[in-house]
């Protein structure tokens with residue numbers, strides 16, 4: 001069995017050619033039928049006109065005139081193609097043209113009788129025995145006592161129709177291969193872009209992650225596909241880079257506490273250890289383990305906040321009160337570092353949210369602001385309400401964040417090099433942003449190195465009734 005190529009280009013060509021074939025067939029059938037109808041109509045009209053002409057001729061020139069005219073017509077035309085018969089009221093033939101080609105002309109006394117009685121003509125399409133083609137005949141009165149029966153073979157109509165069919169078949173045999181070739185070229189052109197995308201995709205699968213599909217100047221669907229495909233590859237590349245960086249950061253952050261645990265354990269195992277030293281080693285190990293656990297829990301919290309699994313625990317929260325409480329909690333820490341902590345909060349600002357996560361979001365941002373601000377610095381918390389949003393700014397005069405790092409500080413485990421001397425694991429800002437986003441808001445950052453930072457939280461305000 002012949003197996004046809006199972007490609008999109010072949011299928012497109014196949015359907016295109018099929019459509020062309022169907023359209024040509026429809027066009028041919030329509031023109032064939034209408035031409036045939038028109039030719040038959042013309043022939044019938046000619047026969048009716050003959051009856052009328054002979055009627056006038058009989059009136060003017062009598063039977064002899066009619067006979068003369070018939071003889072002349074037979075001389076001019078091809079006699080095998082038509083005939084004339086004249087009948088009287090009794091159905092007896094009184095005259096006829098040469099009927100040698102129409103020997104088996106059927107006799108129809110009942111039609112003759114009917115025409116004499118009704119005075120209407122009768123048109124017929126008859127099969128004449130021994131003749132290849134049908135004939136169109138007419139019975140009509142040319143005088144009250146004389147009936148003309150004349151007819152013509154449909155051979156010329158059939159010849160015209162056969163000629164038309166032959167022209168069509170010839171055209172069909174030329175047009176179909178041309179349509180197939182054009183279809184094939186068009187389909188090839190249309191799927192060129194898709195082929196290119198699949199070629200590049202297979203190269204990428206083999207590890208060449210930098211390969212991209214070249215974009216054509218045309219603004220068609222394939223170009224859109226190529227652009228989306230390239231954008232997706234760029235995004236995947238960034239994600240791979242971020243994941244690698246995150247894994248490196250995790251490894252780095254896990255290594256230090258694990259190394260410390262190992263050193264403490266080795267010292268504990270060494271000789272001459274007093275019970276007091278062993279107890280202190282055990283408590284140091286617990287402390288390091290707690291730090292590791294806290295890091296792992298924070299990672300899970302960020303994942304939870306990003307997935308926004310807190311829908312069921314959300315309720316109306318007085319965010320002004322929450323910010324006020326956070327400032328009061330961090331006041332002693334700020335005082336200890338000789339930092340002025342000032343709050344300017346609009347009252348009665350409510351949002352619909354998860355209170356614990358919002359508290360932790362404030363805590364993370366205030367903790368950072370105080371942690372990364374030097375003695376005698378200032379931290380301001382400003383809360384304002386617009387028509388739809390609540391805006392909370394946490395501004396510090398601290399060490400600031402280098403411009404290159406500003407887009408990445410919200411990534412998990414990212415820490416600026418300059419802050420590695422401080423405690424922390426690079427999860428606080430990722431958690432804060434995940435919480436803001438899970439409440440339909442976001443956090444922006446503006447910062448200047450050595451001048452300070454401003455984190456702006458925007459949350460949609462609510463006017464929900466008390467719950």
Ligand code: ADP
Nearest residue numbers: 368369372409415416419424425426427428429
């Ligand atoms: P960390 O536990 O390290 O503070 P965060 O996710 O809270 O983790 O912050 C990520 C990094 O962003 C910090 O390591 C620090 O380098 C930088 N950063 C965050 N807040 C501030 C700030 N207010 N001033 C300067 N740097 C900051």
